[in-house]
Structures are given as C-alpha cells and as structure tokens.
Amino acid sequence: MRARQRRWRHETEVLSFIIKVGLYCSLVVTGYLIGAVFQNDPNVSIYNKIDVSANGDWIQINKGDEEKPSNSPSVLCWIATAPQFLQNRASHVKSTWGKRCDKTLYFSSVTNTTFGAVGLNVTEGREHLTAKSQEAFRHIYNNYFNDYDWFLKADDNTYVIVENLKYFLSGKDKNEPIYFGHHFQSIIEGGYTSGGAGYVLSKEALRRLAEKGDDKILCRQDGGAEDVEIGTCLHNLGVTVGYSHDESGRSLFHCFDPISHLVGRYPEWYKKFDAAGAQKGKAYMGNDAISFHYVKPMDMYLFDYFLYHVKVH
Ligand SMILES: *[C@@H]1O[C@H](CO)[C@@H](O)[C@H](O)[C@H]1NC(C)=O
Numbered sequence: 211m212r213a214r215q216r217r218w219r220h221e222t223e224v225l226s227f228i229i230k231v232g233l234y235c236s237l238v239v240t241g242y243l244i245g246a247v248f249q250n251d252p253n254v255s256i257y258n259k260i261d262v263s264a265n266g267d268w269i270q271i272n273k274g275d276e277e278k279p280s281n282s283p284s285v286l287c288w289i290a291t292a293p294q295f296l297q298n299r300a301s302h303v304k305s306t307w308g309k310r311c312d313k314t315l316y317f318s319s320v321t322n323t324t325f326g327a328v329g330l331n332v333t334e335g336r337e338h339l340t341a342k343s344q345e346a347f348r349h350i351y352n353n354y355f356n357d358y359d360w361f362l363k364a365d366d367n368t369y370v371i372v373e374n375l376k377y378f379l380s381g382k383d384k385n386e387p388i389y390f391g392h393h394f395q396s397i398i399e400g401g402y403t404s405g406g407a408g409y410v411l412s413k414e415a416l417r418r419l420a421e422k423g424d425d426k427i428l429c430r431q432d433g434g435a436e437d438v439e440i441g442t443c444l445h446n447l448g449v450t451v452g453y454s455h456d457e458s459g460r461s462l463f464h465c466f467d468p469i470s471h472l473v474g475r476y477p478e479w480y481k482k483f484d485a486a487g488a489q490k491g492k493a494y495m496g497n498d499a500i501s502f503h504y505v506k507p508m509d510m511y512l513f514d515y516f517l518y519h520v521k522v523h
C-alpha cells in the first residue's frame with residue numbers, strides 16, 4: 211500500500227515537472243515572439259531614416275515670429291528646486307524660459323513667498339526626489355488640473371524652448387494616457403523618460419498619477435531614482451511613453467547641454483540606456499529641439515540671446 215502511494219506520488223511529481231517544463235517553454239517562445247514584435251518598434255531604430263550626410267540647417271529655427279498653431283495647447287511647467295538653489299539656479303530659469311509657460315511653479319521643501327516657491331512636505335536631497343515629484347504632481351492636480359492641457363516637469367538646470375514644446379504637443383491628444391521626454395529603453399518594459407531633460411504628462415496621465423499614484427504597491431512614494439520611479443508608477447497606471455522624436459527621427463528632448471550632444475560627450479551609462487543609440491551631431495538633433503539639461507545658469511541667458519534676439523541675415 212505504502213509503496214503504491216509512493217509510486218503514485220512519484221508519478222504525479224514527474225507529471226507536474228513535465229507540465230512545468232512545458233509551461234516554461236511556451237513562455238520562452240511567447241517572450242521571443244514579443245521580442246520580435248518590439249524589434250519593429252519605431253523607437254528602436256529610428257535613426258535609420260536619417261541621411262547623415264545631409265547638412266541639417268540648424269540656423270533656420272523659430273524666432274517666435276512664425277504663425278502659432280491655432281490649436282496651441284496650454285502648458286503648466288513645474289521646476290524641481292531646493293532652498294539653496296532658489297537664488298543661484300531657479301531665479302535664472304525664472305528670468306529666462308520660465309516666463310514662457312502658461313503657468314510656472316517652483317517646488318521646494320520650504321515655502322518662500324518672496325521668490326514664489328511652493329514648499330512641499332518632503333525631505334531635501336537626491337534620494338527624496340521621488341517624493342518631491344509625487345507631491346508636486348498631486349499639488350498641481352488639486353489646484354490647477356482644470357486650467358491646463360499638459361504638465362511639464364523640469365529641473366532648475368533644464369532649459370526648455372517652450373514654443374517648440376507647444377508646437378510638438380499641438381499634434382497630440384491630452385486625453386490619452388501618455389507622456390513624452392527623452393526616452394530611456396531600460397529597466398521598465400516600454401522604457402521611461404529622463405528626469406533632467408524634462409518630461410511632459412498629458413492631462414489624463416496627470417489624473418492617473420495624482421488619483422492612483424499613492425498606491426504603494428504600484429508606485430514608490432520615495433527613494434530610488436525619481437525618473438525611474440515615476441516612470442514605473444506611470445507604467446503601472448497604464449500610461450505609456452510616446453514617440454518623442456521629430457518626423458525624421460531626430461531628438462527633441464536632450465539629457466545634456468547642446469555641445470555634449472553635438473560632439474557626443476556622453477557618459478558610459480547613457481550609451482547603454484538611450485533608446486536611440488546615443489547618436490551625436492546635429493544631423494540627429496531636431497530643428498524643433500525642445501529641451502537641454504545640465505545648462506549652466508549663465509548659459510540660459512546665452513540661449514535666450516541666440517534664440518530670441520539674434521537675427522541672421
Ligand atoms: C527667499 O528667496 C530669496 C531669493 O529669491 C532669498 O533671498 C531669501 O533669503 C529667501 N527667503 C528665505 C526665508 O529663505
């Protein structure tokens with residue numbers, strides 16, 4: 211009797227093993243098939259479309275005197291800053307590109323009414339940027355949700371060409387659960403966007419993040435890397451990274467300053483993470499560029515000067 215039971219148990223174990231192996235194999239095959247589909251994702255090999263030998267005309271960019279699209283969306287921008295950076299960083303955003311958003315908010319951990327900074331109940335420091343973004347988006351949702359179409363997050367060393375951001379968004383649907391920025395193809399399925407290059411949430415994306423982003427299982431409330439955590443949270447809420455290049459596949463949101471992208475002065479991690487293969491040179495950079503990161507405070511005035519003041523004859 212015992213022996214028969216043992217044999218029976220042995221047989222069911224063998225059977226269950228065979229079923230597990232079968233399941234595993236079918237998962238591998240499915241994974242392969244999904245992988246094959248993603249291979250055709252336009253985000254992966256977008257630069258195939260570009261004729262690198264063509265001399266992209268960098269100078270013919272918008273000086274603000276072109277006709278604005280009639281369906282120009284309204285954009286709220288928020289800048290992640292801190293008490294010690296109000297004067298030496300955020301004030302220069304405020305004097306330059308920060309003026310051009312329909313509404314600009316500066317989020318810190320301490321309210322400063324002289325500057326106009328909103329103090330959030332968060333701890334300062336690089337490791338607490340996730341909480342700052344979560345709180346900032348909730349604050350925006352509670353106070354400004356009905357007034358704007360799109361919601362951009364940037365750092366106090368990001369430079370944004372706001373007109374080009376609006377031009378890019380004018381063809382997009384704010385009711386889609388989508389966001390745009392510099393696309394990193396890593397860590398999360400579908401990737402995420404760089405925090406420093408700035409990322410812009412649709413109205414629907416903001417609604418989901420603010421209403422459901424406090425779910426501690428779907429979204430980390432603090433810690434980790436801000437852009438990875440917000441990206442994971444958005445992904446878990448069904449918000450996807452939209453195609454953030456121009457029609458020829460050239461970049462619009464940039465993780466570094468213009469010179470770094472022009473000459474390819476990139477750190478090693480960037481070569482691994484960049485969804486578009488960390489290409490360099492103006493042939494890969496869109497004429498309708500939207501943002502740059504690691505911009506020195508004084509360079510913001512330089513960019514303003516060349517973009518909005520210099521006329522080329
Ligand atoms: C508020 O910010 C200004 C800079 O714009 C700074 O001079 C001032 O000391 C700040 N106030 C406090 C209380 O931190």
Ligand SMILES: *[C@@H]1O[C@H](CO)[C@@H](O)[C@H](O)[C@H]1NC(C)=O
Nearest residue numbers: 330331332333341345431432
């Ligand atoms: C600030 O956050 C802490 C920790 O999350 C919480 O205990 C405290 O009640 C909060 N304070 C306010 C004023 O919301």
